[in-house]
Amino acid sequence: MSSTQTAVHLGHRFLDALPELSVPWQAEGTPDPQLLALDDEVAAGLGLDPAWLRSPSGLGFLTGTRVPDGARPVAQGYAGHQFGNYSPRLGDGRALLLGDLAGVDLHLKGSGRTPWSRGGDGLAVVGPMLREFVVGTAMHALGIPTTRSLAVVGTGRVVHRETPQPGAVLARTAASHLRVGSFQLARAAEDVDLLRRLADHAIALHVPAAADAEVPALALYDHVVGVQAELLARWMLVGFVHGVMNTDNMTISGETIDYGPCAFLDAHDADTVFSSIDSGGRYRYGNQPLAAQWNLARFAEALLPLVHEDPEQGIPAAVAVLETFLPRYEAAWTAGMRAKLGLAEDADPALATDLQALLDANHPDHTGFFRALSTAARGDVQPARDLVLDLAAFDAWTTRWLATGPDADAMERVNPVYVPRNHLVQEALEAATAGDLAPMDQLVDVLRHPFDERPGQDRYAAPGPAGTYVTYCGT
Ligand SMILES: Nc1ncnc2c1ncn2[C@@H]1O[C@H](COP(=O)(O)OP(=O)(O)OP(=O)(O)O)[C@@H](O)[C@H]1O
Numbered sequence: 207m208s209s210t211q212t213a214v215h216l217g218h219r220f221l222d223a224l225p226e227l228s229v230p231w232q233a234e235g236t237p238d239p240q241l242l243a244l245d246d247e248v249a250a251g252l253g254l255d256p257a258w259l260r261s262p263s264g265l266g267f268l269t270g271t272r273v274p275d276g277a278r279p280v281a282q283g284y285a286g287h288q289f290g291n292y293s294p295r296l297g298d299g300r301a302l303l304l305g306d307l308a309g310v311d312l313h314l315k316g317s318g319r320t321p322w323s324r325g326g327d328g329l330a331v332v333g334p335m336l337r338e339f340v341v342g343t344a345m346h347a348l349g350i351p352t353t354r355s356l357a358v359v360g361t362g363r364v365v366h367r368e369t370p371q372p373g374a375v376l377a378r379t380a381a382s383h384l385r386v387g388s389f390q391l392a393r394a395a396e397d398v399d400l401l402r403r404l405a406d407h408a409i410a411l412h413v414p415a416a417a418d419a420e421v422p423a424l425a426l427y428d429h430v431v432g433v434q435a436e437l438l439a440r441w442m443l444v445g446f447v448h449g450v451m452n453t454d455n456m457t458i459s460g461e462t463i464d465y466g467p468c469a470f471l472d473a474h475d476a477d478t479v480f481s482s483i484d485s486g487g488r489y490r491y492g493n494q495p496l497a498a499q500w501n502l503a504r505f506a507e508a509l510l511p512l513v514h515e516d517p518e519q520g521i522p523a524a525v526a527v528l529e530t531f532l533p534r535y536e537a538a539w540t541a542g543m544r545a546k547l548g549l550a551e552d553a554d555p556a557l558a559t560d561l562q563a564l565l566d567a568n569h570p571d572h573t574g575f576f577r578a579l580s581t582a583a584r585g586d587v588q589p590a591r592d593l594v595l596d597l598a599a600f601d602a603w604t605t606r607w608l609a610t611g612p613d614a615d616a617m618e619r620v621n622p623v624y625v626p627r628n629h630l631v632q633e634a635l636e637a638a639t640a641g642d643l644a645p646m647d648q649l650v651d652v653l654r655h656p657f658d659e660r661p662g663q664d665r666y667a668a669p670g671p672a673g674t675y676v677t678y679c680g681t
C-alpha cells in the first residue's frame with residue numbers, strides 16, 4: 207500500500223451472523239486493470255484515499271484480487287421471485303461481499319464465478335457497470351436512497367455477450383445487501399433459528415428499536431413497508447423506472463439496488479418500459495408501486511414463522527401491515543407532489559391528482575415539465591404550456607395552482623434540471639466502451655448537481671428524440 211493509505215480493516219459481520227448464507231470466496235484475477243470511474247466522495251466516506259485507490263495496489267483492492275489482511279470475502283446466498291417466478295437458488299453469482307467498512311457493505315459485481323453462478327460466467331461488462339455508476343450517482347445527488355458506486359475498473363478481459371465486450375468490476379457500497387430474497391432463502395431452508403438470526407441482523411443494522419417490540423419481526427416488516435413506500439414515491443416523482451423489481455432486487459434498507467435495465471422517463475407515460483426482457487410490462491413505470499407491494503407480500507410470507515409459531519396464524523397481523531403500504535405510498539407521493547408544486551401544507555390535494563391526470567393525458571417531458579412549472583410560478587407559463595396538447599385543461603389547472611402562490615425557489619430545489627437521460631447515458635456508455643471516457647465524465651459532472659441550471663448545457667436537459675426508447679437489458 208502507498209504511504210497515504212493506512213491498512214484497511216474490513217469487517218465480516220454478515221459471515222459472522224449468517225454463515226449458512228455465506229460462501230467464503232475469492233475474486234478472479236484481473237489481467238489488466240484500468241480505472242474507469244471513481245467517486246472520491248464515496249471513497250472519503252469509507253476512509254479510503256482516492257490517490258491510493260488509483261494505484262496498482264488500490265486497483266487490486268477494488269477488483270478483489272488483493273484482499274486486506276483479516277478480510278473474509280463471501281458470496282452471499284439469496285433466493286427470489288424473478289418476474290413473478292420463484293428461483294430457489296440465486297445468490298451472488300457474479301459478485302462478492304468484500305466486507306464491511308465504516309458501517310456499510312463493500313461489494314463487488316463482475317468479480318468472477320461463484321458457487322451461485324449457475325450457468326453464468328460470473329462476469330460483468332463495461333457498459334452496464336458504468337450505467338450503474340452513472341445512474342446511482344445521479345440518484346444519490348437527487349436525494350433518493352441508493353446503494354452507491356465507489357468505482358468501476360476495466361478488467362482487460364474480453365467477455366462474451368451478443369458481441370465481445372470489455373469486462374469490468376463495479377465496487378459498490380450499501381447500508382447492507384440484505385434483500386427480500388435473502389429472507390426467502392432462509393425461509394425455504396425451514397430453519398427458524400437461521401430466519402431469526404437474519405431478522406435480528408437486519409434489525410440491528412436498520413431498525414434497532416424493533417428489537418424491543420412485542421413481535422420484532424413484525425416491527426421489522428412495518429419498517430421495511432414504510433421505507434419502501436417512501437422509496438417508491440421518490441422513484442415515481444422523479445420519473446425513475448427500475449426495470450427489474452424482482453424480490454432479490456428489493457433491499458431491506460430501503461435503498462435502490464441493481465441498476466440494470468433502468469432509465470428515466472422522457473415523455474410521462476405510465477406504460478413506459480425500457481427493459482428488453484420485460485415483455486409483459488410487469489415493471490412498467492406506472493406499475494412500480496404495485497410491484498413493490500407484491501414483493502412485500504412475499505417478504506411477509508418469509509417472515510411468518512417469526513410472527514407466530516404457527517405461521518398461518520401470523521397472516522392477519524402481517525396483512526394488516528401490508529395494507530398500510532399503499533396509503534403510506536400515497537401520503538409520501540402527495541407530500542412529494544406538494545413540494546414539487548411549491549404548495550403550502552394546507553393546499554388542496556386535488557391539485558396534485560388533477561395534475562397527474564393532465565400528465566397522463568398529455569405525456570409532456572416529465573423532468574422538463576416540472577422544472578418549467580417553476581418558471582410558471584415566476585410569471586411565465588409559456589415553457590410549461592408548450593409541453594402540453596390540451597391547453598384548456600392546462601390553463602384551468604394552472605389558474606387554480608397559481609392562485610395558491612407557489613414558491614418558485616422551493617420548487618427549484620426539488621425539481622431537477624438534469625436527470626440521466628437515456629439517450630445521453632447510452633451515448634456516454636458507448637463512447638466509454640470504445641475507450642473514450644470524456645462523455646461519461648462530463649455527464650456525471652452535470653448529474654452531481656441536478657438542481658443547478660448551467661448555462662450552455664441545454665443538451666443535458668433536453669429529452670431524447672421522440673419514439674426512440676432504447677430497449678435494453680444490461681448485464
Ligand atoms: N454473468 C453472470 N454470471 C453468473 N451469475 C449471474 C450473471 N449475471 C447475473 N447473474 C446472477 O443472476 C441473478 C440475477 O441477476 P441480477 O442482474 O438481478 O443481479 P446482479 O445485477 O448480478 O447483482 P445485484 O442485484 O447485486 O446488483 C443474480 O443472482 C446474479 O448473481
Ligand SMILES: [Mg+2]
Pocket residue numbers: 454455464
Ligand atoms: Mg440483482
